[in-house]
Amino acid sequence: MKPFETNSWKKIKTYFKTIKNNRILTNFEQPEHLKTFTFDFNGIYFDFSKHRWDIEMLKYFVGFAEEIQTRQAIEAMFTGQIINKTEQRAVLHTALRQSDDKPVVVNGENIIPEIRKAEEQLKSFTQKVISGQWKGLTGKSITDVVNIGIGGSDLGPKMVVKALSDYRNHLNIHFLSNIDPFELDQLLNEINLETTLFVIVSKSFSTQETLTNARNVQKIYIKQFGKKAIAKHFVTVSTQLDKAHAFGIEPENIFPMWDWVGGRYSLWSPAGIAIPLAIGYDNFQKLKSGAYDMDKHFRSEAFYQNLPVIAAFLTVLYNNLYDFETEAYIPYTDKLQYLPDFLQQLIMESNGKSTTLSNERIAWQTGNIVWGNIGTNAQHSFFQLLHQGTKIVPVNFIAEKHNRNTKFENNHKILLANMVAQAEALMIGDTNDVPYKNFEGDRPSTTILLDEITPESLGSLLAYYEHKTFTEAWLWQINAFDQFGVELGKRLVNRIIEDLNKLTHPHDVSTKALIKQIIAK
Numbered sequence: 001m002k003p004f005e006t007n008s009w010k011k012i013k014t015y016f017k018t019i020k021n022n023r024i025l026t027n028f029e030q031p032e033h034l035k036t037f038t039f040d041f042n043g044i045y046f047d048f049s050k051h052r053w054d055i056e057m058l059k060y061f062v063g064f065a066e067e068i069q070t071r072q073a074i075e076a077m078f079t080g081q082i083i084n085k086t087e088q089r090a091v092l093h094t095a096l097r098q099s100d101d102k103p104v105v106v107n108g109e110n111i112i113p114e115i116r117k118a119e120e121q122l123k124s125f126t127q128k129v130i131s132g133q134w135k136g137l138t139g140k141s142i143t144d145v146v147n148i149g150i151g152g153s154d155l156g157p158k159m160v161v162k163a164l165s166d167y168r169n170h171l172n173i174h175f176l177s178n179i180d181p182f183e184l185d186q187l188l189n190e191i192n193l194e195t196t197l198f199v200i201v202s203k204s205f206s207t208q209e210t211l212t213n214a215r216n217v218q219k220i221y222i223k224q225f226g227k228k229a230i231a232k233h234f235v236t237v238s239t240q241l242d243k244a245h246a247f248g249i250e251p252e253n254i255f256p257m258w259d260w261v262g263g264r265y266s267l268w269s270p271a272g273i274a275i276p277l278a279i280g281y282d283n284f285q286k287l288k289s290g291a292y293d294m295d296k297h298f299r300s301e302a303f304y305q306n307l308p309v310i311a312a313f314l315t316v317l318y319n320n321l322y323d324f325e326t327e328a329y330i331p332y333t334d335k336l337q338y339l340p341d342f343l344q345q346l347i348m349e350s351n352g353k354s355t356t357l358s359n360e361r362i363a364w365q366t367g368n369i370v371w372g373n374i375g376t377n378a379q380h381s382f383f384q385l386l387h388q389g390t391k392i393v394p395v396n397f398i399a400e401k402h403n404r405n406t407k408f409e410n411n412h413k414i415l416l417a418n419m420v421a422q423a424e425a426l427m428i429g430d431t432n433d434v435p436y437k438n439f440e441g442d443r444p445s446t447t448i449l450l451d452e453i454t455p456e457s458l459g460s461l462l463a464y465y466e467h468k469t470f471t472e473a474w475l476w477q478i479n480a481f482d483q484f485g486v487e488l489g490k491r492l493v494n495r496i497i498e499d500l501n502k503l504t505h506p507h508d509v510s511t512k513a514l515i516k517q518i519i520a521k
């Protein structure tokens with residue numbers, strides 16, 4: 001299917017010509033504009049009104065989504081069909097947060113019972129660690145947990161643990177991801193080996209960074225305490241039971257992963273283990289139940305008021321009609337400091353593709369570039385470009401209305417005022433005869449205001465982004481769930497590691513010179 005050759009897309013293109021020079025502000029002359037583009041979802045306010053589109057355009061996009069059978073695509077995902085065709089896998093992170101036991105069948109087998117079994121295993125384990133019942137080799141309770149993992153086995157849990165800081169217990173949670181020894185050296189200065197538990201999170205149990213770091217720590221334990229320390233200080237989450245067992249981890253401390261959960265969609269699975277360790281198992285369940293609420297909304301709501309679908313329409317509007325190539329995510333809360341990092345993997349690893357679902361070279365733009373940082377800090381760095389640069393960047397503002405745990409309520413008010421002011425400034429601009437003082441305005445933004453960051457509201461927000469990503473992929477007719485683009489570098493690095501000892505492999509001239517630089521005495 002070629003989405004941009006459909007009749008409904010032709011209508012969008014024609015209508016685009018009539019609205020593309022309209023100012024955003026004029027849209028509000030339509031009495032229904034604000035109402036059409038703002039939503040309240042379980043205490044989360046979504047504002048899509050400050051965009052370069054109008055109600056008519058939304059209707060055209062709904063027609064487009066319908067013509068290319070988006071509803072059927074959503075159903076295919078939820079019902080466990082093999083939609084990740086290149087890897088021949090179903091895509092069922094949604095099954096992980098389903099609270100009822102309605103069967104979800106993959107290759108003829110209902111996966112809900114094994115999900116429940118893994119939940120029980122995770123619940124009992126995390127309770128033991130939190131309560132102090134789990135002892136290290138020398139009989140001491142655990143004070144520190146180190147999550148060793150990278151990509152989806154790091155970014156999601158790390159982001160959630162920080163976002164839900166208000167719900168944290170006494171455990172110190174660390175995240176070790178990079179192969180750069182700087183991180184590991186520093187970490188080893190901070191922890192007491194006797195009271196630390198290492199959680200190796202690796203779906204494949206073969207990721208170079210994760211396994212190298214895990215083996216480094218394993219050696220330290222064996223040297224200091226002997227082999228029997230491994231079972232007391234290491235657990236793992238992986239699909240590779242044999243490899244994990246060979247590492248020295250007891251079978252009951254190997255938590256499952258499944259090939260129907262992609263790494264970047266896996267924080268809801270045992271791969272999110274750092275989350276229940278940090279905030280308790282009940283709160284982890286609440287996170288999932290918030291996501292489930294968004295799942296139900298996405299699956300059943302009409303497209304003209306379906307939040308992830310509307311957000312995906314906007315990305316396609318900007319990417320494929322306005323030619324805006326990037327979108328910024330600016331959380332006005334330090335709690336969501338790692339949200340831009342998480343979204344970079346979620347969106348760009350999913351949608352940075354140039355092959356269609358029918359395995360042809362794509363003829364249209366896909367996967368836009370995602371970046372961002374927290375406000376107000378970002379205002380004092382790159383916002384200059386957002387306001388007066390030659391490039392237009394649609395901005396996503398995210399904040400919580402109440403920060404109940406702060407003693408500095410006034411700071412929080414100022415923080416929110418700044419966010420609202422930035423969105424307003426971007427849209428309305430300010431005319432000045434002196435060119436460098438002129439603000440053209442008309443720069444679009446979405447604002448998402450959570451009543452409060454709770455496990456439930458965060459769960460809904462993250463599921464919203466996941467479904468937005470999937471919908472975009474469908475509109476572009478690409479597979480959001482594979483990541484072959486990371487393979488070539490992984491392959492080449494092994495040759496180069498060998499070359500750093502003795503240069504034997506052939507390389508291009510520039511690469512060879514670089515290797516020589518590194519090995520030069």
Ligand code: F6P
Nearest residue numbers: 151152153202203204207263486
């Ligand atoms: O290299 C990319 C990637 O495969 C990601 O998709 C994944 O989240 C990450 O590496 C970690 O993979 P694993 O959990 O198998 O170690």
